[in-house]
Amino acid sequence: MREHTFSDDFRAQFDLLMRLRRDVRRFRTDPVDEAVLARCLDAFRLAPSVGLSEPWRIIRVTSAQARTAALENFQTANADALAGYSGDRARQYGRLKLSGMQDAPVHLAVFCDDATDQGHGLGAATMPEMRRYSVVTAITLFWLALRAEGLGLGWVSILDPDRLTRDLDVPANWRLIGYFCLGWPDETSETPELERLGWETRRPAMAIETR
Numbered sequence: 703m704r705e706h707t708f709s710d711d712f713r714a715q716f717d718l719l720m721r722l723r724r725d726v727r728r729f730r731t732d733p734v735d736e737a738v739l740a741r742c743l744d745a746f747r748l749a750p751s752v753g754l755s756e757p758w759r760i761i762r763v764t765s766a767q768a769r770t771a772a773l774e775n776f777q778t779a780n781a782d783a784l785a786g787y788s789g790d791r792a793r794q795y796g797r798l799k800l801s802g803m804q805d806a807p808v809h810l811a812v813f814c815d816d817a818t819d820q821g822h823g824l825g826a827a828t829m830p831e832m833r834r835y836s837v838v839t840a841i842t843l844f845w846l847a848l849r850a851e852g853l854g855l856g857w858v859s860i861l862d863p864d865r866l867t868r869d870l871d872v873p874a875n876w877r878l879i880g881y882f883c884l885g886w887p888d889e890t891s892e893t894p895e896l897e898r899l900g901w902e903t904r905r906p907a908m909a910i911e912t913r
């Protein structure tokens with residue numbers, strides 16, 4: 703096996719990549735080059751997965767009908783979420799933009815195949831949710847790969863997953879992990895939008911307890 707080391711310069715760049723990764727809700731409508739998208743999607747093949755089960759299943763949502771169904775799903779779930787807040791929080795929530803579905807050129811629905819035989823159940827017998835966590839690890843790599851190309855990703859979870867699963871006509875054993883908007887971001891920042899808009903702040907330091 704080839705020994706590989708990374709330079710200080712690479713480490714600094716990687717740190718910057720992580721700092722500049724944002725959840726993007728504001729996209730330019732310019733198309734994304736298919737070769738660049740394919741290169742970024744390769745991140746899924748590099749991701750860790752429980753038992754090497756590779757349980758991610760990706761649907762590219764292109765038809766007007768499927769996109770409209772997803773958008774309406776979001777709008778309903780978002781209105782329901784807004785109704786769960788009151789006072790200043792409700793006013794603040796109402797002002798947030800929580801998906802870029804109307805502008806993003808690429809839409810992906812990512813699922814976990816809960817019934818896959820791949821991996822022969824290794825690591826998931828007592829904790830089957832590990833398959834879903836595996837999909838999340840892959841999405842994180844994909845997110846960074848996109849950012850390295852200057853592209854942005856927005857995770858949309860304000861959705862009724864069963865309704866989306868039905869609308870996209872996917873197998874019953876597939877569980878929705880997230881709906882993703884992808885494209886060229888309108889802005890870049892080292893600060894999450896929810897922090898900039900005063901919804902929540904990041905903790906100053908990570909507290910690790912010992913036992």
Ligand SMILES: Cc1cc2c(cc1C)N(C[C@H](O)[C@H](O)[C@H](O)COP(=O)(O)O)c1[nH]c(=O)[nH]c(=O)c1N2
Binds near residue numbers: 724
């Ligand atoms: C599992 C999961 C699900 C969602 C999110 C993230 C993750 C990890 N986020 C994005 C989230 O708000 C964002 O990551 C944090 O606010 C931190 O900002 P940065 O990602 O650092 O820019 C998100 N954002 C949004 O506007 N609508 C959404 O439905 C969701 N859903």
